[in-house]
Amino acid sequence: MFVPHSETDTQAMLRTIGVKTMEELFEAVPEQYRFPELDLPAALTEMEALEDLQEIASANVTVGEMPSFLGAGAYNHYVPAVVDSILRRGEYYTAYTPYQPEVSQGTLQAIFEYQSMISAITGMDASNASHYDGATAAAEAVNMSQAITRGKRNKVIISPGLHPHYRETICTYDMGTEVEVTGDDLDPEAGPEAMIEMLDDDTALVMVQYPDFYGRVYDFTKLAEAVHEAGALLSVSVNPMALGLLKPPGEFGADIVTGEGQPLGVPLSYGGPYLGILATKDKYVRSLAGRIVGETTDTRGQRGYVLTLSTREQHIRREKAMSNICTNVALIALAATVYISLVGKQGLREAAELSYHKAHYAAEKLAALPGYSLWSDQPFFNEFMLNTPKPAAEINEHLLENGILGGLDVSTMRSQHENALLLAFTEMNSREDIDRLIEALAEVQK
Amino acid sequence: MIEPLIYDISSPGRRAVRFPEPDVPTSDLPKDMLRDDLPLPEVPELEVIRHFTRLSQLNHSIQTGFYPLGSCTMKYNPVINEDTSRLPGFTQVHPLQPEETVQGSLMLMYLLQDWLAEIGGFAGVTLQPAAGAQGELAGVLIVKAYHDDRGDTKRKKILIPDSAHGTNPATSSMSGYEVVELPSDERGNVDLEALRSECDETLAGLMFTNPNTLGLFEEHVLEVVDLVHEAGGLVYGDGANMNALLGIARPGDLGFDILHYNLHKTFTTPHGGGGPGSGPVGVAEHLVDFLPGPIVEVVEEAEAEDDMPVFGLVTPEKTMGRLKAFHGHFGMHVRAFTYILMNGGPGLRKVSEYAVLNANYLKELIKGTYVLPYDRTCMHEFVVEGRLGDIHALDVSKRLMDFGFHPPTNYFPLIVREALMIEPTETETKETLDAFVDAMLQIAKEAKEDPDILHEAPHNTPFGRLDEVNAARNLVLCCEWPGNTRKAGEKS
Numbered sequence: 001m002f003v004p005h006s007e008t009d010t011q012a013m014l015r016t017i018g019v020k021t022m023e024e025l026f027e028a029v030p031e032q033y034r035f036p037e038l039d040l041p042a043a044l045t046e047m048e049a050l051e052d053l054q055e056i057a058s059a060n061v062t063v064g065e066m067p068s069f070l071g072a073g074a075y076n077h078y079v080p081a082v083v084d085s086i087l088r089r090g091e092y093y094t095a096y097t098p099y100q101p102e103v104s105q106g107t108l109q110a111i112f113e114y115q116s117m118i119s120a121i122t123g124m125d126a127s128n129a130s131h132y133d134g135a136t137a138a139a140e141a142v143n144m145s146q147a148i149t150r151g152k153r154n155k156v157i158i159s160p161g162l163h164p165h166y167r168e169t170i171c172t173y174d175m176g177t178e179v180e181v182t183g184d185d186l187d188p189e190a191g192p193e194a195m196i197e198m199l200d201d202d203t204a205l206v207m208v209q210y211p212d213f214y215g216r217v218y219d220f221t222k223l224a225e226a227v228h229e230a231g232a233l234l235s236v237s238v239n240p241m242a243l244g245l246l247k248p249p250g251e252f253g254a255d256i257v258t259g260e261g262q263p264l265g266v267p268l269s270y271g272g273p274y275l276g277i278l279a280t281k282d283k284y285v286r287s288l289a290g291r292i293v294g295e296t297t298d299t300r301g302q303r304g305y306v307l308t309l310s311t312r313e314q315h316i317r318r319e320k321a322m323s324n325i326c327t328n329v330a331l332i333a334l335a336a337t338v339y340i341s342l343v344g345k346q347g348l349r350e351a352a353e354l355s356y357h358k359a360h361y362a363a364e365k366l367a368a369l370p371g372y373s374l375w376s377d378q379p380f381f382n383e384f385m386l387n388t389p390k391p392a393a394e395i396n397e398h399l400l401e402n403g404i405l406g407g408l409d410v411s412t413m414r415s416q417h418e419n420a421l422l423l424a425f426t427e428m429n430s431r432e433d434i435d436r437l438i439e440a441l442a443e444v445q446k
Numbered sequence: 447m448i449e450p451l452i453y454d455i456s457s458p459g460r461r462a463v464r465f466p467e468p469d470v471p472t473s474d475l476p477k478d479m480l481r482d483d484l485p486l487p488e489v490p491e492l493e494v495i496r497h498f499t500r501l502s503q504l505n506h507s508i509q510t511g512f513y514p515l516g517s518c519t520m521k522y523n524p525v526i527n528e529d530t531s532r533l534p535g536f537t538q539v540h541p542l543q544p545e546e547t548v549q550g551s552l553m554l555m556y557l558l559q560d561w562l563a564e565i566g567g568f569a570g571v572t573l574q575p576a577a578g579a580q581g582e583l584a585g586v587l588i589v590k591a592y593h594d595d596r597g598d599t600k601r602k603k604i605l606i607p608d609s610a611h612g613t614n615p616a617t618s619s620m621s622g623y624e625v626v627e628l629p630s631d632e633r634g635n636v637d638l639e640a641l642r643s644e645c646d647e648t649l650a651g652l653m654f655t656n657p658n659t660l661g662l663f664e665e666h667v668l669e670v671v672d673l674v675h676e677a678g679g680l681v682y683g684d685g686a687n688m689n690a691l692l693g694i695a696r697p698g699d700l701g702f703d704i705l706h707y708n709l710h711k712t713f714t715t716p717h718g719g720g721g722p723g724s725g726p727v728g729v730a731e732h733l734v735d736f737l738p739g740p741i742v743e744v745v746e747e748a749e750a751e752d753d754m755p756v757f758g759l760v761t762p763e764k765t766m767g768r769l770k771a772f773h774g775h776f777g778m779h780v781r782a783f784t785y786i787l788m789n790g791g792p793g794l795r796k797v798s799e800y801a802v803l804n805a806n807y808l809k810e811l812i813k814g815t816y817v818l819p820y821d822r823t824c825m826h827e828f829v830v831e832g833r834l835g836d837i838h839a840l841d842v843s844k845r846l847m848d849f850g851f852h853p854p855t856n857y858f859p860l861i862v863r864e865a866l867m868i869e870p871t872e873t874e875t876k877e878t879l880d881a882f883v884d885a886m887l888q889i890a891k892e893a894k895e896d897p898d899i900l901h902e903a904p905h906n907t908p909f910g911r912l913d914e915v916n917a918a919r920n921l922v923l924c925c926e927w928p929g930n931t932r933k934a935g936e937k938s
Contacts, residue, residue: 001788002522002873003800009876013807025802025823026694028663033699035795038692039564043790046526053784057535059550059754061543070540073771080463082495084532090509091502094523096852097720101914102907103847105449106505107719110498113452116925120485126923129720132576135771143620165771172738172767175587176622217479247481260771269531270551271541271772272576273722285921291720296917299902299910302448308917319615319625326579326613331718334498341452341494342462345486350465353475360473379476400544408542431469 001043061405063268067433068405071383071424072213072413073134073163074271075263077241077351078428083265083338093331097291101306102298107330108305111293114337121243121340121348122257123250124279129291129307130333131276131325134237134260135169138162138207140278140289141235141256142170142179143323145205147287148233153204154178157195160188161212162237164413170207179204188214188414189376192223199230205256209237210249215359215383215422216376217246224253240264240277242381244352256280263426265339266332275332285309289323351427355382358434359425365438366423371445375420383424385410385417388444392421395444402440404433449500453925456487462494485927504908505719506852512878514808516827516855516867517611517659519689519711521801524788527714527781536780541772545758551776552757556742558783559726565786565794566685566705567698568728570762572737574774578686581706581725582617582653584738584769585682588704588729589651590621591736591766592680601650601679607636609660609859614653614684623650630861634660634820636670645677655684656697659859659867660820661805661827663690671701680704680733688712689871690802690825693795703730709775713782724778735764740773800872801826804879808870811883815890819862827869829862834893837900839864842889844911845903849885 005013010022019025026034044052063076070076087093091106098104098111111129118127131137142156156179158167171181186194195206206227211217220236227234236249238259249257261275262268280288286309294308311317343351359382367374371389388395392409399406407423425434489497506513513520531537539548559571575581586604593601604618607628615625626644631637636654652674656664664670674681683697683705689712691697697705709715709724717723729737739761746756759773789797802825809818809828816830832839843853843866855867870879892899904910 001793002524003796004873004875005800005803010803013803013876017803017806017810022799022803025799025806026663028665028823029695030668030700033695035694036567036696036699038791038794040561040786040791040794043793044787046524046788049784049787050526050530052787053530053780054533054535056550056554057533059553060535060539061547062534062538063540064534064538066547068540068543070542072542074541076538076540078465082462082491086495086498086502088528089499089502091505091507093528093716093718094508094520095505095719096513096515096518096520096717100506100843100847100853101912102844102904102909103506103852104504104719105909106501106503109449109451109501109504110719112923113925115923116451116453116927117486119924120927126921132580132722133770133772136576136580136769163771165768168768169770172587172769173583173620175767176590176620217476219479243481244484245475245481246479251481267537267777268540269537270539270548270776271774272770273724273775273777274771285923292923294917295922296913298912302909304448304909304912306912306914306917308914308921308923311918317616318612319619321612321616321619324579324583324613324616324620327577327721327723329576329718329722330720331716332722334719337452338494338498340486341489341497342491344456344461344488345484346461346488347463347465348486349484353472354465354468356475357468357470357472361470364473379479396544400547405540405543405547427465434470 063405066403066405067429069407069423069437070405072408072422073260074268075424075426076268076428077263077426079265079267080342082342083335086338087331087335092334097327098307101304105304108293110334110337111330112295112305114333115293117337117340118277118279121240121248122238122279123248124257125282126285127279128288129293130328131278131290132329133272133274133276134258135166137258137276137278138166138237139170139173140323141258142174142205143289144256144287145233146179148284149204153202155180155182155202156204157198157206158183159195159208160186161214161216162207162209163213166237192218192220196223196226199226199232203230203232205233205235207235211239211242211381211383214376214385215380216378217381219252221252241352244348245356255284261336264336266335273329273332275329275336290325291328354427355425358429359383362425362434366441369442382426383422386421386423388419388421390444391419395421398444399440404437404440451925452487452489452497453927455493455497456489458488460488460490462489462491511850511852512874512882513852514854514868514870515852516869517686519869519871521714521871522873523714523716524785527784530784531777531780549757552742554783555779556757558779559742561786562707562726563728565692566728567696569731570734570737571726571728572741573726573779574738574769575725575727576770576775577721577723578706578708578725579613580769581727582613584727585704585706586617586621587766588733588736589680589682591764592733593650595764601648603648604650605644605652607658608861609658610653610655611659611684611686633665634662635665638666638669641670641673645673647678649677649679651680651682653682653684655687657687657690657825660829661824662820663825667700686711687826690798692798693791694798698730703733709778709782714785715778715781722775722778724775735762736766737762738767738769739765797872804870804872804874808868808879808883812886815887827867829859829865829867831862831864832856832866833864834890837893837897839866841900841903842866845889845900846885847904848906851882851885
């Protein structure tokens with residue numbers, strides 16, 4: 001479909017090569033397996049393909065068509081028009097990883113600005129060029145803890161408030177290693193203090209989430225002190241939107257900050273691609289996984305940017321590399337960089353405050369409904385777990401019948417919470433939508 | 447030529463986007479938990495647009511010029527992909543919506559799994575891996591899960607040819623395996639004798655790239671696969687070079703047990719300046735239960751012929767685990783789906799045929815001037831030595847930029863001295879290839895007549911060579927703003 005050759009070109013090229021037919025180029029392929037018929041649908045033109053895709057897309061219900069209160073790691077925030085107009089520039093999206101800095105300064109400087117903004121938001125000294133998503137960034141934080149403690153400490157304590165998908169991802173990554181992942185049997189209702197008791201000489205890392213999977217916000221200052229006293233590291237998985245409002249983890253002693261950057265200008269897109277945040281302190285920069293961009297000068301004395309610290313990486317170190325990471329998610333990091341540039345200092349705070357107010361308005365009303373209550377009285381940002389009078393699945397069904405995409409049925413990820421909905425709110429949820437939710441939930445009790 | 451940093455064009459009180467006033471009563475903010483300062487830039491909308499537009503103009507890209515970067519398959523990324531993946535029905539869907547509200551997404555993923563399985567000759571495919579390197583990780587962990595499940599715990603060793611990508615050994619050691627490197631023979635194939643001597647009861651598997659990174663089809667592929675299987679090991683295929691094999695040969699037919707696909711190479715999802723990629727993994731029948739979940743299956747057959755079945759997310763029975771949150775890079779799935787839909791089976795075969803034609807054409811015209819260490823018909827790419835007297839592959843690469851070309855991959859694979867790895871792809875015209883050959887020949891001429899022009903290249907690019915040593919020694923990873931010291935890492 002996108003092959004430009006005319007028949008004349010093809011013949012001339014075959015002649016230059018010194019073969020008569022195209023088939024001759026493939027004689028190294030075992031004959032019995034050469035040129036299989038592929039059982040695929042017949043090729044469509046662009047016009048027909050678009051029509052097909054439109055039809056498939058229309059079989060989905062969108063959060064634009066129905067109000068949604070789903071969060072749990074992906075949030076429906078507003079994406080300003082400029083973000084996508086920049087992302088659609090071919091100079092960005094059809095470039096490769098910037099190995100040749102002389103002709104890649106656009107990508108490199110944008111990543112440098114991204115790293116700066118992530119450092120600013122998280123209160124860390126340095127950020128990498130981004131990673132796949134929040135879950136894989138958390139897994140890389142565990143890898144980092146092994147590099148920093150030189151593999152001498154193998155225990156990792158994961159808060160029960162960490163997103164269950166993130167925990168599962170960490171367990172997958174550490175399948176073939178010495179790392180012992182603990183903390184799963186901790187009572188989610190217990191605060192961060194419960195993890196202090198688990199600290200010992202073998203602990204490499206403690207990982208918490210901020211706000212946590214249940215939406216709760218804790219001050220981790222005491223935990224950080226205890227972790228450091230035990231010679232371990234504290235890693236904090238964040239929602240960067242919440243950091244528009246809340247104290248950055250750098251202020252309460254985090255050593256590594258990871259997170260899901262999707263709220264910063266990235267569409268929901270049924271789960272990806274999203275943006276993995278990975279940042280750390282000065283002293284651990286050389287153990288930071290993934291690509292990193294640094295400032296330097298060129299032969300003409302101009303300030304410019306390059307990929308740096310590559311001696312940590314797989315293409316140099318091969319089997320001795322800390323991680324096998326090859327790419328980041330540069331284009332999504334660009335989306336976040338443009339988003340942050342557009343909303344700026346004031347706007348990020350405003351979007352965060354709007355989400356906060358909407359969630360607190362809803363929480364107050366919902367807690368007052370008979371049969372419902374808030375699971376936790378801990379402060380929260382834009383998400384909270386609501387105890388429900390009936391199984392959440394039934395309630396969500398009722399909401400869907402009323403044209404509402406409800407919250408997460410928490411039992412699908414953590415089976416102990418049978419009657420609980422995790423509800424999230426952003427600036428995209430109007431008061432009218434929230435009132436409809438409240439009304440529909442009230443009906444369930446009748 | 448330099449563009450100021452976004453922080454340098456910030457001015458207090460400026461802004462672009464505004465948000466509406468709250469339509470709900472406001473609540474008290476948790477005072478003790480609020481941050482004091484948020485050091486982010488303040489820039490008006492037009493300046494943001496100009497800044498990122500001007501920055502973009504400093505990039506080389508497929509849309510602006512030839513990009514023969516070996517092993518990366520920098521071919522045309524159809525613009526229609528960017529439209530289909532942005533249909534609101536795809537972008538405005540939350541990953542945790544009830545399955546009955548996302549049947550469109552699930553059907554697309556189901557069909558893409560099915561098509562990739564057909565293209566690779568496999569029984570099952572997962573779309574979850576976020577990139578090629580993660581597909582590799584999935585592949586190696588499937589090897590591990592398979593042996594563990596059989597109680598076969600003495601298998602500690604993964605074989606990797608010396609021509610392999612660096613991600614292969616990194617992935618294996620990440621997964622707790624011992625890496626044993628296999629030499630290549632004089633025709634660029636895996637050395638069969640070396641392989642034979644490593645095939646014992648400790649062998650977990652072989653990571654095998656075919657065509658290999660020399661761009662050569664492994665002439666003993668069937669023997670290699672047999673040897674590994676006879677020793678009880680599994681063969682994992684690195685699908686980085688699938689652009690040579692569409693409709694040409696199916697790795698599953700050749701006996702590969704596992705393969706990862708790079709949707710961002712073979713199936714035209716854009717590279718994005720370094721991601722997001724997407725690295726689905728296909729496996730043979732005996733490994734389907736070990737795939738990372740979730741995958742999409744038909745959970746309820748259609749009642750009538752014209753009805754749609756019901757699709758659902760399912761976690762395979764003995765899954766090796768989850769690789770990331772949610773279901774993979776769905777936006778990339780839509781793009782690859784669009785591409786396959788527009789090509790069909792014969793179209794995909796044509797893709798690989800012309801990728802191979804273009805590579806052989808270039809090889810033929812360059813090989814008299816640059817040393818071609820393995821002179822046989824190549825597949826979609828080939829490797830020459832970039833050494834010309836005291837001129838290095840790096841100099842050739844930098845000088846190519848002056849002619850408006852992106853350099854080939856250089857210094858890889860490691861087994862070729864001063865390697866230049868050239869992959870033209872099928873979407874380039876004969877005229878473009880001819881112009882590239884002219885530039886390569888001109889550079890060889892300059893190497894004799896005026897070598898300084900090469901040592902000092904590039905000359906016509908917005909930036910000259912950058913000081914990478916200084917960048918690593920005096921780390922600056924972050925902009926300056928009031929209160930920030932602009933330093934990170936060890937001080938020099």
